Amino acid sequence: MLICRPGTDADAPLLAQLNQQLIQDEVHRNRMTIPELERRMRNWLATEYRAALFIEASTVVAYALYRPEKDAVYVRQFFVCREHRRRGIGRKAMQMLLGGELAAFDRVYLDVLTKNGGAHCFWEAVGFHDYALTMEIVRDRANPRCSAP
Numbered sequence: 001m002l003i004c005r006p007g008t009d010a011d012a013p014l015l016a017q018l019n020q021q022l023i024q025d026e027v028h029r030n031r032m033t034i035p036e037l038e039r040r041m042r043n044w045l046a047t048e049y050r051a052a053l054f055i056e057a058s059t060v061v062a063y064a065l066y067r068p069e070k071d072a073v074y075v076r077q078f079f080v081c082r083e084h085r086r087r088g089i090g091r092k093a094m095q096m097l098l099g100g101e102l103a104a105f106d107r108v109y110l111d112v113l114t115k116n117g118g119a120h121c122f123w124e125a126v127g128f129h130d131y132a133l134t135m136e137i138v139r140d141r142a143n144p145r146c147s148a149p
């Protein structure tokens with residue numbers, strides 16, 4: 001059985017570790033260390049973000065971090081632990097969130113890195129649709145030859 005409980009300041013060390021695994025898995029360019037991620041997580045939980053931890057057999061198997069806004073809610077992080085994937089936990093956890101904490105919001109939105117194809121398939125499978133695509137030029141100031149055209 002999957003249980004959901006709110007994350008608190010006491011969960012920040014665990015959430016920082018899971019956040020680092022999320023960064024690795026989605027191949028994000030964020031290079032923050034675990035202590036930095038923990039400080040950021042504490043600050044977020046003390047201010048505008050809420051966390052939900054999903055527990056199966058007394059073990060945290062997934063978490064979500066989201067920010068309620070005036071008319072919408074932004075899901076900033078969503079992660080299922082590696083050894084628990086493709087067992088329906090992500091789907092169940094999102095159903096619990098959408099039907100629970102996030103039920104009052106007319107719009108739920110999030111970002112997916114374009115190279116994170118598995119996550120894109122997951123979000124479509126749980127009912128999300130493409131809305132916008134962020135485009136950018138990243139300038140490598142230290143090595144101008146590598147700059148984007």
Ligand SMILES: CC(C)(COP(=O)(O)OP(=O)(O)OC[C@H]1O[C@@H](n2cnc3c(N)ncnc32)[C@H](O)[C@@H]1OP(=O)(O)O)[C@@H](O)C(=O)NCCC(=O)NCCS
Pocket residue numbers: 022025026078079080081084085086087088089090091092111112113116117118119121122123125126
């Ligand atoms: C993406 C993620 C949350 C999915 O969690 P999960 O528990 O494995 O997902 P589920 O088992 O509930 O999958 C539900 C459906 O989503 C789709 N899906 C999930 N993972 C997929 C993948 N890697 N490739 C293609 N489709 C996928 C499938 O349709 C799946 O249904 P099926 O197993 O019956 O085929 C998990 O892989 C994860 O944490 N990845 C790393 C972090 C990440 O990328 N987070 C999202 C950031 S935007």
